[in-house]
Each structure stands twice: as C-alpha cells, then as structure tokens.
Amino acid sequence: MEASAAVSRIGLAGLAVMGQNLALNIAEKGFPISVYNRTISKVDETVDRAQNEGQLPLTGHYNPKDFVLSLKKPRSVIILVKAGAPVDQTIEALSAHMEPGDTIIDGGNEWYENTERRIIEAKSNGLLYLGMGVSGGEEGARNGPSLMPGGSQQAYGNVQDIMEKVAAQVEDGPCVTYIGEGGSGNFVKMVHNGIEYGDMQLISEAYDVLKNVGGLSNEELAEIFDEWNRGELESFLIEITADIFKVKDEGGEGELVDKVLDKTGMKGTGKWTVQQAAELSVAVPTIAASLDGRFLSGLKEEREAASEVYSGIVGVKSSVDKKRLIDDVRQALYASKICSYAQGMNLLRAKSDEKGWNLNFGELARIWKGGCIIRAVFLDRIKIAYQRNPNLASLLVDPDFAREMVQREKAWRRVVGLAIAAGVSIPGMCASLSYFDTYRRARLPANLVQAQRDLFGAHTYERVDRPGAFHTEWTKLARKSGSRVAALK
Ligand code: NBP
Numbered sequence: 034m035e036a037s038a039a040v041s042r043i044g045l046a047g048l049a050v051m052g053q054n055l056a057l058n059i060a061e062k063g064f065p066i067s068v069y070n071r072t073i074s075k076v077d078e079t080v081d082r083a084q085n086e087g088q089l090p091l092t093g094h095y096n097p098k099d100f101v102l103s104l105k106k107p108r109s110v111i112i113l114v115k116a117g118a119p120v121d122q123t124i125e126a127l128s129a130h131m132e133p134g135d136t137i138i139d140g141g142n143e144w145y146e147n148t149e150r151r152i153i154e155a156k157s158n159g160l161l162y163l164g165m166g167v168s169g170g171e172e173g174a175r176n177g178p179s180l181m182p183g184g185s186q187q188a189y190g191n192v193q194d195i196m197e198k199v200a201a202q203v204e205d206g207p208c209v210t211y212i213g214e215g216g217s218g219n220f221v222k223m224v225h226n227g228i229e230y231g232d233m234q235l236i237s238e239a240y241d242v243l244k245n246v247g248g249l250s251n252e253e254l255a256e257i258f259d260e261w262n263r264g265e266l267e268s269f270l271i272e273i274t275a276d277i278f279k280v281k282d283e284g285g286e287g288e289l290v291d292k293v294l295d296k297t298g299m300k301g302t303g304k305w306t307v308q309q310a311a312e313l314s315v316a317v318p319t320i321a322a323s324l325d326g327r328f329l330s331g332l333k334e335e336r337e338a339a340s341e342v343y344s345g346i347v348g349v350k351s352s353v354d355k356k357r358l359i360d361d362v363r364q365a366l367y368a369s370k371i372c373s374y375a376q377g378m379n380l381l382r383a384k385s386d387e388k389g390w391n392l393n394f395g396e397l398a399r400i401w402k403g404g405c406i407i408r409a410v411f412l413d414r415i416k417i418a419y420q421r422n423p424n425l426a427s428l429l430v431d432p433d434f435a436r437e438m439v440q441r442e443k444a445w446r447r448v449v450g451l452a453i454a455a456g457v458s459i460p461g462m463c464a465s466l467s468y469f470d471t472y473r474r475a476r477l478p479a480n481l482v483q484a485q486r487d488l489f490g491a492h493t494y495e496r497v498d499r500p501g502a503f504h505t506e507w508t509k510l511a512r513k514s515g516s517r518v519a520a521l522k
Contacts, residue, residue, distance in 0.1 A: 041067040041092060041103050043195060044110040046123055047141075048075040051167060052113035054174035055140065055199070057082060060089035062198040067092050069100035071114075071123075101130035108135040109192050113167075116141040124151065133159025136188040140167045142302055145216025145223065152184055152215065161188035166212075166222020168405035169201065177201030179405035180209035181225070181397075183218025183390075201404025205416075208400040213390035220309075220384055221397060224377050227306025227320045229406050230299075231373035232270050234323030234461040239366045240274070242448060246455050247358045251278045251288040257359055265367055268409030297327040306380070313383040318464035319373035326460055348456030358451070364444035367411075369465035371438065374415060375428040376468065395419035429472055438469065 045056040048070035059066045060083055068091060070076050076093040083091035094100035101108065108131060112123050120139055128137070137160060139148065148164030155162040166181030167174065180200045182189050189196075189211045200209040212218045243249045243257065258275035262268070282289040303324045310317040329336070378394055385392040398415035401407055418431035428434050449466055452459045471477065486492040488507040496503060 039103060039105050041065045042105055042109075043067075043192065044069065044100055044104045044108065046070065046097075046100065046110060046112050046127060047114035048079050049113070050171050051140065051174050052111075053079050053082065054171055055111065055113060055167065055178070056091060057086060057089060058175050058177070058199050059195060060091040061087065062195070063090070064195050064198070065090040065092075067094055067100055067103040069094045069097065097126040098130050101127055106132070106135070107191060108132070109138060109188070110136070111138045111140050111165075113140045116143045117147070120147070120151075124155075128155070128158060128160060131158075131160055134161070136161040136163065136185070136191055138163040138165050138182070138188070138192070140165050142166070142222065142226070142300070143216075143219050144305065145219040148184065148216035148219050161185040161191075163188045164216050164219040166218050166225065168222060168225055168401075168407075170406065173201065173404045173406075177208070177404050179225075179400050179403060179408070181212050181218045181221045181400065182209065183212040183214065183216060183221070186211055186214075200400075201408075203399075203403040205399055205402075208403045208405070210393070210396045210400050212397075213385070213392055215388060215390065217385075217388070217390045217392065220390075221381065221392070223302045223305050223309070224381050225401065225405065225407060226302035227317070227380075228374060228377040229270075230303040230306075230323040230327070231320045231377070231461060232268075232370065232407055234326050235319070235366055235369050235373065235465075236270055236274055237326075238452075238459040238462050239362050241457055242362055242452050242459065243359065245457050246451055247353055247355050247362075249355070249359075251290060254278045261363055261366075264363075265411060266363065266370075266409075268411065269406060270409075294333070295330055296333050297330045299324075299327050303327070306377075309384065310376075310380050313380065313387065315376070315380045315383045316468065317376040317380055318468050319369065319376055319461050322460035322464040346456055349454040351451070351454070353451065358448075361444040361448045364441040365448035365462055368438055368441040368445045368469070369462045370411070371428060371434055372465035372468045373461070378415070378419075379427060393419075393423070394425075395423065427472065429469065442469075 042064045043059060044067040045052055046069045048056065048068055056066055056068050056079060068076060068079050073095050076095060080091065080093040083089040092103060094103060104110070110127055112120060114120055114123050120141060120143060124137060137155060143164055145164065152162045163182045163184040167178050169178035173179065177200055180196055182196065196209045197207040200207040212221050240254060243254060255275050255278035258271055258278065262271045262275060277290050278288060280289045282292050285292065303320065307317060307321045307324050381392055381394065381397070395416045398412045398419065402412045414433060415428060418428055418434060419425060425431055429438065445466060449459065449462055483494040484507065487494045487504060491504055493502040493504045
C-alpha cells in the first residue's frame, strides 16, 4: 500500500460500481490515480482489479489523510458516493487535508442546488469545486462515459486533459465539455436522465403496440429492433432492446423478458426533471408521461384488480398489415422522440436563461453522442440544428426536423389511432403527438379558458384585434342576450 508520497495525478473517493470503474479507466489512460473508500475492502478490491486488468497505475489508501497527501498539487479529487449527505460527509473528511487551490469534483447524480451550496462552502476554504454529471453506467465509466462538468472553470482546466482522454470518443471529439458555472453540470445530467426516461417509455410503447396490436413474437421483435438499429433510430437503447428480446429464460420456457415483473424502479432524476419543468413553466409532457408510466407500473396489485373490474373491455381489434404497422411504429417512435428531445432542450434553455449559464446546446448534443445511455446517431442532427441556429426556439421548427415531422405525421397518427382503439395505452406517443399538434397550431382553445377566467375571476383578457387588457361582464351580457333570444322565439 502506498504511504504518503505525492505520486498520483488525481484521486477518486467512493469505490462502488461507478467509482471503481472510472478509477480503472483513468489509470488505464495513463494517469496515476489514488483511490479511497469508507469501507476498506473496496479499496483492496479495486487495487486487485487494477493489477489483474494490466498492472494499472493505481494505489489504494485506507484513510482520508494518506489518500489526500498521495496527490500531486494542486490536488484534484473525484468523489463518487451516494448523492446527498454522504457527499457532504466525504467532503468534510477529505477537505480537512486539502489546501487552497485544490479541487473537489463530485461525479454523482447530485441535486444541482447542493452543488451550488458546496461551491460556496469550498470557496470559503480556498477550494475549487466541480459538479460533474457522469453518464453511461458501469460500462461507460470503465470504457468511456459522457462527462458533464460544471462549476469552477479553473478546476476544469486542471483536469481537462484527463477528462478528455477518459471520456467516450466520437468522430467530433471527446464526450466532455465544460458545461458552465454553478450546478449546470448536474442540471444538464438531470435533464439527460429525464430524456432517457422518455426514450425508454417510447421504446416500451413501440414494443407494446407491435406485440399487442401487431402480434409480433419476441424473435420478430429482436429482428425489427436490430433492423431499426441500422437506420435513423440507431442508438444504444434500441441496440440493447434487440438483445433483451433474444435472451432465453434459463429457468423456464420462452424468453426472459416475459418473466420480468412489470414494475419499474427509479432513483429520482426523472422526477426532478418534471418538477423543474413545472417550476420553470416549460411543457415536458412526454417526459412527464414516462414518469407517470413508472408510477402506474408500481401499482401492480391495483392494476391486476382493475383488470378484473374491466375484464369486459377488449378494445377494437382490427386486422393489421404487419409490415405496414412495423414501418408506422418506427416513424411514430422517431417523431415522438424528436418531441421529447425538444422538450428537454427547451427546459435546459429556460434554466440557462434563469441562471445565466449560457449553455451551448449543440455541444450538449455532441457530448451525448457517445458514452451515455441516450447516445444515438440522431443527436448529430440536434447538434447541427443548434449549430445552424443557437437561438432555435424549438427543434420542431428546425427546417430538417420540421421536414421529418411532416414525413412521419400520418404514420404517427395511424399508430396512435390503432393503439387507442385497441385499448393499448401509449401515453408517451400520445403526449408527443398532442405536444406537436398544440405547438404547431396558431390558434388554440385557450381563448375560451381566458374568457372563463375573466368571467369568474375578473382576470381580464387580451383581444386578437386590438391591444390592451379587457374585462367583460360575461354573465350579465349572456343573461341579457339569453332573454333576447327567448323573446325572439
Ligand atoms: P452508490 O450510489 O450505490 O453509493 C455507494 C458508495 O457511496 C460507496 O462507495 C459507499 O461507501 C459510499 N457511501 C455511502 Br452509501 N455513504 C457514505 C458516507 N456517509 N460516507 C462516505 N461514503 C459513503 O454508488 P454508485 O452506484 O457507484 O453511484 C455513485 C454516484 O454516481 C451516485 O450519485 C449515482 O447516482 C451516480 N451514478 C450512478 C450510475 C450507475 O449506473 N450506478 C450512473 C450514473 C451516475 P461504502 O462502500 O463504505 O458503503
């Protein structure tokens, strides 16, 4: 075990799934690293792995002091522990041994306001701080994640060379960029996760329609998803979905996917995304539908009871042309996905405006092209859309995406119509289609809502034909004209 010689370029504290793999990745890229974990068996485990995976330059430490003193100055320490209080406790333990100019980098899925608080606390001790979103799970951490560092730009400068080597690499560079000040890195990662919820929900709906309206087998589904992964939908989530359909149940008949309980877990970043959207008055109906989908999936016993109550409802079964349905679902999935990304990007824009983060949306799309769970070929098109117009009001009005929406609109409506008639719930696709139809219409029935508000609350309304705020005695006038109508009869 290394004693206190300052040999390592960087340190990492917190050696669960993410920390262990990121530490090995950093070591493999040639940066000597020190590691530490509260429970010391994980230190030994990581050191063993470093030996077994190629004698990597990684040294383990059993206490915060030795760990911190083993780092070259200015010191940079990545923390990868459970978000919340464990991060505060880890910072306290480590910062006791750190000096002004040293940096703390929290790589967890942290609430952005916690990061903003810690930036201020760190500053009062002369320390620099980064809140860095890390996406890609275990595999990404080991072989190349997407990294979203926000906070002190000086701190980023100290580790930029490491991060650029460690991140996933795509044709237009490493999947990392300095995101912005404050908690922007955590906020961007949170919205990334919200978009991920939306993608997973939409894919599960495509599966539901193909299976329960189209009657496709798991074998056919595997083939279709493999095929989709060679076209515009090419992405990590489509690829792994194809793989899932191929796995047989080793403990019984058929495929394993049919034996998995239909109850989705979650850790909270999707919920935060929807809460933030509500705070900022930004519509994110597809992401919200995916969150609701997870809530409802949790009511397994209630749903089973309700299915008995409504056992008579079988939906309208019509004969479907399988080939056409498959192609329609592909188009519906793509169009729904564009709406979901438009919502996520607009949420980021609203927060960026509020906080003055000056987020670069094209760069965000670029660093999501590799390493992370939502990595997809389609992100390149989002990058290009924002490069073409950084002030784009919505992806839906980018000329290329608008053309694609028009091309897919009919197929999308056919899928939604068929699913609704058959009684197959597709909340994400419906939410996306309604979002699209609402956004593209110059006139909405909001005139009636305004009139109602003015009638019962004197909230006033604006007119389409002249400026100003107006109030009308709706009830009085209605009664008067009502009696006039009666008199005419
Ligand atoms: P976990 O979120 O499961 O946390 C386990 C780690 O936290 C262990 O190292 C544990 O130490 C440490 N820890 C806890 Br719990 N309480 C502590 C305390 N009071 N003081 C010091 N250490 C404490 O680990 P993870 O799944 O690797 O995730 C790490 C972070 O990365 C989280 O914020 C997570 O949300 C985020 N993330 C995870 C993934 C993923 O796929 N898992 C993906 C992207 C981001 P111990 O060993 O002593 O108990």
